[in-house]
Amino acid sequence: MKRELLKFLAFSVFVLLLPLLFEGGYLMNVLVFVGINTMLAIALNLLLGYAGQISLGHAGFFGLGAYLSGVLTATYGWNPWQAMPVAAIVVGCMAYLIGFPVLKLKGHYLAMATLGLGIIIYIVFNETIDLTGGPSGLSGIPNLEAGGVVFDSDVKNYYLIWGITLAVILFAINLANSRVGRALRAVHDSEVAAQVVGVNARLLKVQIFALSAVISSLAGSLYAHTMTFISPASFGFNFSVELLTMVVIGGLGSVYGSFLGAALLTLLPEFLRAAQDYDIIIYGGLLVVMVMFMPGGLVRGVPDLFRRIFKSRGGAGHA
Amino acid sequence: MLRLKNINTYYGKVHALKNVSLHLGEGEIVTLIGANGAGKTTILNSISGVTPASNGEILFRKEPVMALQPDRVVKLGISQVPEGRQVFKPLSVEDNLQLGAYLRYRGREGKAAIQKDMEQVFALFPRLEERRKQLAGTMSGGEQQMLAIGRALMANPKLLLLDEPSMGLAPLVVQEIFRVLQRLRQENGTTILLVEQNAKAALKLADRGYVLETGKVILEGAADELLENAEVKRAYLGKDKKEMWER
Numbered sequence: 001m002k003r004e005l006l007k008f009l010a011f012s013v014f015v016l017l018l019p020l021l022f023e024g025g026y027l028m029n030v031l032v033f034v035g036i037n038t039m040l041a042i043a044l045n046l047l048l049g050y051a052g053q054i055s056l057g058h059a060g061f062f063g064l065g066a067y068l069s070g071v072l073t074a075t076y077g078w079n080p081w082q083a084m085p086v087a088a089i090v091v092g093c094m095a096y097l098i099g100f101p102v103l104k105l106k107g108h109y110l111a112m113a114t115l116g117l118g119i120i121i122y123i124v125f126n127e128t129i130d131l132t133g134g135p136s137g138l139s140g141i142p143n144l145e146a147g148g149v150v151f152d153s154d155v156k157n158y159y160l161i162w163g164i165t166l167a168v169i170l171f172a173i174n175l176a177n178s179r180v181g182r183a184l185r186a187v188h189d190s191e192v193a194a195q196v197v198g199v200n201a202r203l204l205k206v207q208i209f210a211l212s213a214v215i216s217s218l219a220g221s222l223y224a225h226t227m228t229f230i231s232p233a234s235f236g237f238n239f240s241v242e243l244l245t246m247v248v249i250g251g252l253g254s255v256y257g258s259f260l261g262a263a264l265l266t267l268l269p270e271f272l273r274a275a276q277d278y279d280i281i282i283y284g285g286l287l288v289v290m291v292m293f294m295p296g297g298l299v300r301g302v303p304d305l306f307r308r309i310f311k312s313r314g315g316a317g318h319a
Numbered sequence: 320m321l322r323l324k325n326i327n328t329y330y331g332k333v334h335a336l337k338n339v340s341l342h343l344g345e346g347e348i349v350t351l352i353g354a355n356g357a358g359k360t361t362i363l364n365s366i367s368g369v370t371p372a373s374n375g376e377i378l379f380r381k382e383p384v385m386a387l388q389p390d391r392v393v394k395l396g397i398s399q400v401p402e403g404r405q406v407f408k409p410l411s412v413e414d415n416l417q418l419g420a421y422l423r424y425r426g427r428e429g430k431a432a433i434q435k436d437m438e439q440v441f442a443l444f445p446r447l448e449e450r451r452k453q454l455a456g457t458m459s460g461g462e463q464q465m466l467a468i469g470r471a472l473m474a475n476p477k478l479l480l481l482d483e484p485s486m487g488l489a490p491l492v493v494q495e496i497f498r499v500l501q502r503l504r505q506e507n508g509t510t511i512l513l514v515e516q517n518a519k520a521a522l523k524l525a526d527r528g529y530v531l532e533t534g535k536v537i538l539e540g541a542a543d544e545l546l547e548n549a550e551v552k553r554a555y556l557g558k559d560k561k562e563m564w565e566r
Binding site: 179182183185186188189190192193194195196197198199200 | 367
């Protein structure tokens, strides 16, 4: 546990000092998204990597958080700090209720059901034009404000988003190492065995699904308040798949893996711009290669790679 | 201590248990023997709530256990060692044992009591202590069986339901495990309901036994009587088979 804490502190220092390298600029904006995507990947990883339950509809919860926050503040003039928790609670309750019937399903069937859920939410964003503005989006969402500081620049937003992201990371690490984290991994491995040791597998699955939705909703609200404009296109099926890719590429069942996956998938398209029209081919190719050669994800694959390089150079080195 | 009255359990339309009645006294070791598909596992699963019975009555210390969620059953003091061990393979031995005490972490006894019970499990199975950090999936079948029993003991059960602990294990390991079961009864007064294919070994350990066939109890009695019973001998112990044939 002490090692976990040191790791977290080192990571926090890294995150807080990173902006000094860039001094503003476009990349800061991208790094804000890395933060938001990290939260989302962690949310999905708790469900998929720890509890072993797939969801192809998490973009929907992300979108619900964004739209609830957006509509409450832009249309009804709420304070964003009030809108965010309200959105999170509403989304959490919804996920809890939906979770009971849906999480009875397993494997492919669960994937189908959550896929359907995501699509329904997406359609609602598009069709309830009076409320959401439909396909053309919702604008005029206010920035967050705290103690006279308005979070309206990339640098300010960076610290805001990453402050919250670090809190989510700390929470997720604590959860993963607790008695509940053990129970989640038990449900993942064998539901029957988890039941006979006294884990209420059905309830636990629903609870982690709801928690995952709450974190996603929070990320959605933050997204809405930093962007100030949202449209349904950001919350479609494609994004659900992208989240899934982040979790798998980063490493299932690893909180820092979620960060690595989110960082890679958010930054890579920016760097691949140079390749112009070929970017999507290189992007896809890289993902295939990574899944083939790092089945444990970046978080396990990269240290392995270093170890191999070190060994071949050092000759007799036994790490 | 435990009493089943006219239990019926179905898997979909398949009638797996037909009016099964049985009872266990405090501190008794009772075995269920029978061929594959006789309903032995189903009886255990019906008690633990994993496959709830559809009608009948199950009483544990005069309290109804019928149709309770599995976690409630564990809380009452009934732990099951499931068929095929089902240890949590990607978790360490220690994590597996801690999961056995899952419901007790919320209770009043505190972590010290749980730690003490873990030491007790290690005293019963010293090999688990040597491997406490090892992943359960990387251990041998015998060690996994020991872990599965240890995990069930971590819930501090009054009644232990064991589903074929000897499956696929070397005779020496089976002996070791059966010795531990005996010790458990002597030292902790744990009541044990044992399902076994290895009828001979089970009847030698048990006080009483029930013989099942296609979902029904066809014979019950003291273990030593069952060992001598001609029908049991022929069908489950493999003795005197020739004589029966020649008749």
